[in-house]
Amino acid sequence: MIFDSYANVVASHQMEFKQYYPRSSWHEHDADQIMESCDACIEKACAELEEQGWTKESVKVIGITNQRETTVLWSRKTGKPVSHAIVWDDTRVMGLVTKYENHARERGVPYEGKVHKGEDALKALRKLTGLPLSTYFSALKIRWMIDAWADPDEEKVASKWANVKKAYDADDLCFGTVESWIVYRLTGGAQGGVHVSDVTNASRTLLLNLRSLKWDPVLLEFFDLKENILPRLVSSSEVYGKIKYGALKGVEIAGLAGDQQAALVGNKCLRQGEAKCTYGTGAFLLFCTGEEIVESNAGLLSTVAYQNGPNSKPVYCLEGSIGVAGSGIHWLRDSMHLVPTAPHVNILAAEVADTGGVYFVTAMGGLFAPYWDSSATGMIIGISTATKPAHVVRAMLEANAFMTRAVAESMKVDSGVDLPQMKVDGGMTNGDMVMQVVADLAGCEIVRPEMRESTALGSALLAGSAVRLFGWDIARPETLHEVNTAGSAIFKPQTTKEYRDKKWAGWQRAVERSRGWVREDDE
Ligand SMILES: Nc1ncnc2c1ncn2[C@@H]1O[C@H](COP(=O)(O)OP(=O)(O)O)[C@@H](O)[C@H]1O
Numbered sequence: 001m002i003f004d005s006y007a008n009v010v011a012s013h014q015m016e017f018k019q020y021y022p023r024s025s026w027h028e029h030d031a032d033q034i035m036e037s038c039d040a041c042i043e044k045a046c047a048e049l050e051e052q053g054w055t056k057e058s059v060k061v062i063g064i065t066n067q068r069e070t071t072v073l074w075s076r077k078t079g080k081p082v083s084h085a086i087v088w089d090d091t092r093v094m095g096l097v098t099k100y101e102n103h104a105r106e107r108g109v110p111y112e113g114k115v116h117k118g119e120d121a122l123k124a125l126r127k128l129t130g131l132p133l134s135t136y137f138s139a140l141k142i143r144w145m146i147d148a149w150a151d152p153d154e155e156k157v158a159s160k161w162a163n164v165k166k167a168y169d170a171d172d173l174c175f176g177t178v179e180s181w182i183v184y185r186l187t188g189g190a191q192g193g194v195h196v197s198d199v200t201n202a203s204r205t206l207l208l209n210l211r212s213l214k215w216d217p218v219l220l221e222f223f224d225l226k227e228n229i230l231p232r233l234v235s236s237s238e239v240y241g242k243i244k245y246g247a248l249k250g251v252e253i254a255g256l257a258g259d260q261q262a263a264l265v266g267n268k269c270l271r272q273g274e275a276k277c278t279y280g281t282g283a284f285l286l287f288c289t290g291e292e293i294v295e296s297n298a299g300l301l302s303t304v305a306y307q308n309g310p311n312s313k314p315v316y317c318l319e320g321s322i323g324v325a326g327s328g329i330h331w332l333r334d335s336m337h338l339v340p341t342a343p344h345v346n347i348l349a350a351e352v353a354d355t356g357g358v359y360f361v362t363a364m365g366g367l368f369a370p371y372w373d374s375s376a377t378g379m380i381i382g383i384s385t386a387t388k389p390a391h392v393v394r395a396m397l398e399a400n401a402f403m404t405r406a407v408a409e410s411m412k413v414d415s416g417v418d419l420p421q422m423k424v425d426g427g428m429t430n431g432d433m434v435m436q437v438v439a440d441l442a443g444c445e446i447v448r449p450e451m452r453e454s455t456a457l458g459s460a461l462l463a464g465s466a467v468r469l470f471g472w473d474i475a476r477p478e479t480l481h482e483v484n485t486a487g488s489a490i491f492k493p494q495t496t497k498e499y500r501d502k503k504w505a506g507w508q509r510a511v512e513r514s515r516g517w518v519r520e521d522d523e
């Protein structure tokens with residue numbers, strides 16, 4: 001996406017790339033294909049720019065934003081991926097989560113001069129990283145990738161991962177989340193590419209100390225990982241290097257942020273108390289807590305919102321990560337064939353006034369925030385002979401609203417702040433019905449900007465701010481007042497509190513039923 005000084009989109013190009021699902025609950029990417037799609041998007045967006053009478057030299061600076069946690073491993077020598085990347089919502093490391101929880105409880109975790117054991121060890125890990133041990137974050141994915149070659153249960157796939165171990169033993173392995181991989185490749189790859197990761201992405205690995213913003217030796221020892229695989233840590237807004245090839249050769253890359261943090265910046269939620277929710281594949285509600293780290297007692301993550309330059313203090317946020325949002329709609333479309341296209345869910349759901357008592361707990365990869373239960377599975381309950389596809393589709397949309405309410409209630413517990421209004425963006429917010437259902441059941445006003453590419457815009461603002469393009473300065477939000485001000489749509493709750501609370505009670509009962517379904521002896 002190429003933006004002008006008002007954050008109007010001047011030119012853009014987007015492509016899908018292949019998703020690999022080699023087994024149930026496994027999800028992989030080919031990092032080379034990610035790069036090919038980036039390269040093609042750069043060329044095509046620049047061509048569109050030129051068609052509109054601009055030169056490609058008008059592009060002054062580049063920001064990159066990315067799907068977080070997805071774990072890419074490549075060879076320092078060749079610059080090539082040594083395996084497929086494992087995607088954030090892949091839950092193959094579920095067994096490792098239990099193993100490392102026990103490991104922490106038994107061996108203990110050093111924190112503030114004392115070794116904590118038992119449940120305190122898990123709390124210590126959480127204090128260090130802001131995160132729970134979960135299938136979601138990168139560290140256990142890296143561990144799995146290094147060890148997969150030797151796992152007898154993985155015989156059929158082991159050969160695919162053998163190069164990871166070889167490269168690791170030969171000190172040739174580089175780890176990066178997706179922004180790290182893209183920067184590395186754009187700046188030259190094996191020919192001098194920079195191996196960096198910004199602190200927003202690094203804060204999702206379980207390897208970063210949330211306070212010092214450094215890779216933490218305690219965590220590296222805990223996961224038994226060598227530091228030489230890790231990227232150099234950088235802020236979210238500074239010049240990292242120049243693009244070495246293609247239409248934008250020579251342009252500086254100066255902004256890096258994980259997609260959810262970038263969307264927070266793109267929505268200009270830069271100050272304590274401001275919040276947004278992005279409904280894409282998953283849904284992510286982020287609440288800016290300023291320079292203070294708020295430790296959650298209610299199942300939220302404490303994470304880095306952005307760091308505005310290498311010498312700036314980091315800004316933190318509380319995050320409620322919801323694992324399934326748009327991916328649920330894709331499931332209705334591709335696996336259940338209930339709708340021909342994603343937007344069609346709005347039409348089908350509008351055919352019925354309610355779900356006819358159906359609840360859909362969208363725990364297809366376990367439950368994320370605020371429940372954090374990997375033993376929960378997807379569940380549709382309340383079915384009767386009167387149940388139609390439209391009820392199930394509507395119940396899926398309602399699940400987004402209930403999950404949003406669950407996260408918003410946790411935010412209130414942690415921060416003391418109610419969320420009467422929430423800014424939203426992401427592909428799912430294109431659906432008016434989806435948004436109205438969220439407003440009706442979560443009970444808050446939804447504000448949807450006309451320009452909904454806040455994720456891309458956030459990384460552009462971080463990059464522009466680093467070189468003071470158009471006078472933008474993230475530290476001075478008033479310099480962004482002309483950015484993305486075109487009209488917003490507002491969705492107000494059209495339900496009574498009594499109705500919302502009744503539905504909420506039903507949701508809570510449904511969630512309880514879905515929990516604990518997977519047992520250790522299950523396949
Ligand atoms: N009109 C719509 N109504 C409901 N959902 C939609 C609509 N358009 C797209 N989506 C959903 O939005 C998701 C894509 O959102 P996007 O922000 O592009 O996701 P991501 O950044 O995670 O790839 C898809 O999963 C799709 O199901």
Ligand SMILES: O=P(O)(O)OC[C@H](O)CO
Nearest residue numbers: 067068088259280281282
């Ligand atoms: O919705 P996705 O798949 O683009 O990714 C969202 C997040 O980065 C995962 O944490």
